[in-house]
Amino acid sequence: MEKKITSLQNPEVKRVVALTEKTRDRKEQNCFVIEGTREISLAQQSRYVFEKIFVCPEIYKPETDYPVNLNGCEQIEVTVDVFNKMAYRANDGGLIAVVEQKMLSITELSLKDNPLILVLESLEKPGNLGAILRTCDAAQVDAVLICDAKTDIYNPNAIRSGVGCLFTNQIAVCTSDEAIAWLTQNSFSIFTTDLAATHYYHQVDYTTASAIVMGSEAWGVSEKWKTAATAKIKIPMGGKIDSMNVSNSAAILIYEAMRQRDFR
Numbered sequence: 001m002e003k004k005i006t007s008l009q010n011p012e013v014k015r016v017v018a019l020t021e022k023t024r025d026r027k028e029q030n031c032f033v034i035e036g037t038r039e040i041s042l043a044q045q046s047r048y049v050f051e052k053i054f055v056c057p058e059i060y061k062p063e064t065d066y067p068v069n070l071n072g073c074e075q076i077e078v079t080v081d082v083f084n085k086m087a088y089r090a091n092d093g094g095l096i097a098v099v100e101q102k103m104l105s106i107t108e109l110s111l112k113d114n115p116l117i118l119v120l121e122s123l124e125k126p127g128n129l130g131a132i133l134r135t136c137d138a139a140q141v142d143a144v145l146i147c148d149a150k151t152d153i154y155n156p157n158a159i160r161s162g163v164g165c166l167f168t169n170q171i172a173v174c175t176s177d178e179a180i181a182w183l184t185q186n187s188f189s190i191f192t193t194d195l196a197a198t199h200y201y202h203q204v205d206y207t208t209a210s211a212i213v214m215g216s217e218a219w220g221v222s223e224k225w226k227t228a229a230t231a232k233i234k235i236p237m238g239g240k241i242d243s244m245n246v247s248n249s250a251a252i253l254i255y256e257a258m259r260q261r262d263f264r
Helices: 011-021 023-029 037-045 080-086 126-139 156-161 176-185 223-228 246-260
Strands: 003-005 031-035 050-055 074-078 095-100 116-121 143-147 171-174 189-193 210-214 231-234
Touching: 011 023, 011 031, 011 080, 011 095, 023 031, 031 037, 031 156, 037 050, 037 095, 050 080, 074 080, 116 126, 116 176, 116 246, 126 143, 126 156, 126 246, 143 176, 171 176, 176 189, 176 223, 189 223, 189 246, 210 246
Parallel strands: 003 074, 050 074, 116 143, 116 210, 143 171, 189 210, 189 231
Antiparallel strands: 031 095, 050 095
């Protein structure tokens, strides 16, 4: 590495901090920050374009399960103090990367026969997004549609809580109108969550091309999606609270769909 940063006031350090903390900077520069060996390895495997990688030799230890190519972009060595200034988790991993954003159009999705898609409408909390993407990776959901987004999918909390599953799922960002039109055109059954639904989630058939729709944490699914629904479904709630965290609800519905599909 020809370049080394030792000052906390270096412009590169300030840029990484701004990209980590500010959605506006990420949008204006069309870049985001990835921290951690596993997350960087998964992003490389998904062919994200890396601008630069900051390496702290005192902390970084290669991981066999998550190999990282340090030769595909600019490398900058940093001291422990500089790394911890840029990092969310001090002394963890020893790698921080600045990476170009990429957005997949809904029409560019590569889908198998009878795909299972998860639709997230107006989700607000990046931690919930990350947790849901982790479930989608585990269940091998075919695609995730982020509709009328209220959170930045490149928020570091989404990447961190999803342990890098932002890079292992097919994700398209679009409006609800675009998603409904595309799902209808491609003969998907649309299942929306609704507290007033007459069907429980295990009483519908997910074995054909299916889209499960989850709404925002505060308001649930919009009327637009309820109108478009093939069926409205709900999860039995036996306690005093009438709803579950959206990431938990999504996991229950996804795995019921996978059970009906014999986990294939």
